[in-house]
Amino acid sequence: MEFACNFALMLKNDLLLRAAKGQDVERAPVWLMRQAGRVLPEYRATRAKTKSFIEFVKNPELACEVTIQPVDILGVDAAIIFSDILVIPEAMGLPYQMIEAKGPWFEQTIKSKTDIDNLKIAEAGDLDYVMKALQLTKKELNNRVPLIGFAGAPWTLFAYMIEGSGSKTFSKAKQFLYTQPELSHQLLEKITLSTINYLKGQVAAGADILQLFDSWAGVLSEKMYYEFSLKYISKICDALSPLVPVTVFAKDAHYALKNIADTSCSSIGLDWTIDPKQARSQTSGKTLQGNADPCLLYANEKKIISETHAILNAFGKPRYICNLGHGLYPDIDKEKVKLFVQIVKDYKW
Amino acid sequence: MEFACNFALMLKNDLLLRAAKGQDVERAPVWLMRQAGRVLPEYRATRAKTKSFIEFVKNPELACEVTIQPVDILGVDAAIIFSDILVIPEAMGLPYQMIEAKGPWFEQTIKSKTDIDNLKIAEAGDLDYVMKALQLTKKELNNRVPLIGFAGAPWTLFAYMIEGSGSKTFSKAKQFLYTQPELSHQLLEKITLSTINYLKGQVAAGADILQLFDSWAGVLSEKMYYEFSLKYISKICDALSPLVPVTVFAKDAHYALKNIADTSCSSIGLDWTIDPKQARSQTSGKTLQGNADPCLLYANEKKIISETHAILNAFGKPRYICNLGHGLYPDIDKEKVKLFVQIVKDYKW
Numbered sequence A, B: 001m002e003f004a005c006n007f008a009l010m011l012k013n014d015l016l017l018r019a020a021k022g023q024d025v026e027r028a029p030v031w032l033m034r035q036a037g038r039v040l041p042e043y044r045a046t047r048a049k050t051k052s053f054i055e056f057v058k059n060p061e062l063a064c065e066v067t068i069q070p071v072d073i074l075g076v077d078a079a080i081i082f083s084d085i086l087v088i089p090e091a092m093g094l095p096y097q098m099i100e101a102k103g104p105w106f107e108q109t110i111k112s113k114t115d116i117d118n119l120k121i122a123e124a125g126d127l128d129y130v131m132k133a134l135q136l137t138k139k140e141l142n143n144r145v146p147l148i149g150f151a152g153a154p155w156t157l158f159a160y161m162i163e164g165s166g167s168k169t170f171s172k173a174k175q176f177l178y179t180q181p182e183l184s185h186q187l188l189e190k191i192t193l194s195t196i197n198y199l200k201g202q203v204a205a206g207a208d209i210l211q212l213f214d215s216w217a218g219v220l221s222e223k224m225y226y227e228f229s230l231k232y233i234s235k236i237c238d239a240l241s242p243l244v245p246v247t248v249f250a251k252d253a254h255y256a257l258k259n260i261a262d263t264s265c266s267s268i269g270l271d272w273t274i275d276p277k278q279a280r281s282q283t284s285g286k287t288l289q290g291n292a293d294p295c296l297l298y299a300n301e302k303k304i305i306s307e308t309h310a311i312l313n314a315f316g317k318p319r320y321i322c323n324l325g326h327g328l329y330p331d332i333d334k335e336k337v338k339l340f341v342q343i344v345k346d347y348k349w
Helices: A015-021 A041-047 A053-057 A060-074 A087-092 A113-117 A124-141 A154-163 A171-179 A181-204 A222-240 A254-261 A276-282 A294-298 A301-315 A334-346 B015-021 B041-047 B053-057 B060-074 B087-092 B113-118 B124-141 B154-163 B171-179 B181-204 B222-240 B254-261 B276-282 B294-298 B301-315 B334-346
Strands: A096-099 A103-106 A147-152 A209-214 A246-250 A267-269 A287-292 A320-324 B096-099 B103-106 B147-152 B209-214 B246-250 B267-269 B287-292 B320-324
Touching: A015 A209, A015 A287, A015 A320, A041 A060, A053 A060, A053 A096, A060 A124, A060 A334, A087 A124, A087 A154, A087 A181, A103 A154, A113 A181, A124 A147, A124 A181, A147 A154, A147 A181, A154 A171, A154 A181, A154 A209, A154 A222, A171 A181, A171 A222, A171 B294, A181 A209, A181 A222, A209 A222, A222 A246, A222 A254, A246 A254, A246 A287, A254 A267, A254 A276, A254 B254, A276 A287, A276 A301, A287 A294, A287 A301, A294 A301, A294 A334, A294 B171, A301 A320, A301 A334, B015 B209, B015 B287, B015 B320, B041 B060, B053 B060, B053 B096, B060 B124, B060 B334, B087 B124, B087 B154, B087 B181, B103 B154, B113 B181, B124 B147, B124 B181, B147 B154, B147 B181, B154 B171, B154 B181, B154 B209, B154 B222, B171 B181, B171 B222, B181 B209, B181 B222, B209 B222, B222 B246, B222 B254, B246 B254, B246 B287, B254 B267, B254 B276, B276 B287, B276 B301, B287 B294, B287 B301, B294 B301, B294 B334, B301 B320, B301 B334
Parallel strands: A147 A209, A209 A246, A246 A267, A267 A287, A287 A320, B147 B209, B209 B246, B246 B267, B267 B287, B287 B320
Antiparallel strands: A096 A103, B096 B103
């Protein structure tokens, strides 16, 4: 498969793209989910410049600033654009708030066919602030490392749009799947089309590689996952993978690895409950990304070194991107994150 | 293996015990986790008789009443004693409150060696109200169905005792494992000894079978799970399985099925992300319990029938106990629960 990565040729460090495409690498690339986040005091200082989280997300200059911070401070091999997965529901007509220590909250939720009909299919132009943030970041990065774009997977966005907030079970969203399968597919289709428009826009604005976050994959059964989530992820991969590599990260979907590998994605993100060797055996021809326990970074230096070495050794150098198995927790010591990055850079296979 | 189930011979319906022991059964037994709970209006009426949840748990007459309700109303093949997993931390010296719509909350948490040293190893006598509830229920049940006793698995109790409340990540509890492994083992050992005393007391008080709930298994990596959870579950199984069959339900521990099967448990509970046939292939000689998605009971009758039939067919009749893959959600229609039970009873293999 040929990827039209126009920027890749000019990148000073294109390790991530080579790893994603299965090309030779000197060492594994490393970045961290939520690296642009509260773990950095520098992020918290920038964040303090706006009152609300949404205002912050919608400010391209500030988004650019926090996107580049971890490249400068942590030495990671990629930048991931600072944004939020819920900008898509908002662009479709379902605004939300981010409530401190609670998470996202939607005043309106989707309950009926009328609610779904009233949603628009978002265009990249509806998310102009993200496109501007990408363009600005691409310019400021000056081709030092690749820029990762992202979106929430349709099921995860659907889950928030029905549930209206985070949930341990997402039982309202699942109830909708069980009782309104046709309406569910209508809504998932609209989210999918919006996401494809959005991600194509991200590529046009400078994203070198994309990641889909299916954060709530784990609440679905295998059968439901294929019908209501992977089907739409697959459509998005088919639309985007001719342009750039696409990584699918379906948290807790241990049962779906083989089927995720059947999509046209280039890479598969793994959480820390997945055994690297078992994952390899089910995902032939794909790059794997992950999967250190985020809590490992609470440990002492010796433990971080030994566990990170074990992970690097288990995955092997080819087709591997080192990362955590989930986002960085905000109370992790920045120095431990730097240590983790350095361990990966220093590792000799 | 011989179980000393003195009551079993007298039980009018001992399907559950026979299934757990791998003996012949006419049909699969069925019960539901949280069957003694808010899904029943009758439970809510009894619950309204006391102000606090803890007061309710500590009242043997009321606990007995709600334990028997689902046998009468839903027609399940077993009663499970109404109680709470957190009675063990409380008996060890760490009291908690149950906060409406929030869950458990501990005013004090475990932070140091002194905190651990100050905890007592609970004796069955410290949980006299549970013993009384079991004795009363055993008498009132009049041997109609087996009585299930239970406890939280040590890791899950540890998680609450360190974290102080529920959590999506249990990152404080995991931080303790990573930074204080020796103290962690000291605390887990004390919880394990308390749990063994408690469960032996439950058997003496009339429990015919026991279940260990490892509700937060899924936040641990495989390696951490074996070291900090399964090791202690295994000790408890070894202490109790000579007396009665023991079921281990480690939610989201998909990676650990084979190793759970290596313990002396008789049965393994499965959540709804586990494929029945894959589970069978990893758990030879054990009975499996589960694993319908709790949200299935939101669906219409036709869907509930077809999905329940698919589950029954996938597990097969021998060594199988039908149940959900997690507890009943409180807003499920009671009639749907009755339907689920009846479908299992009517199924012809």
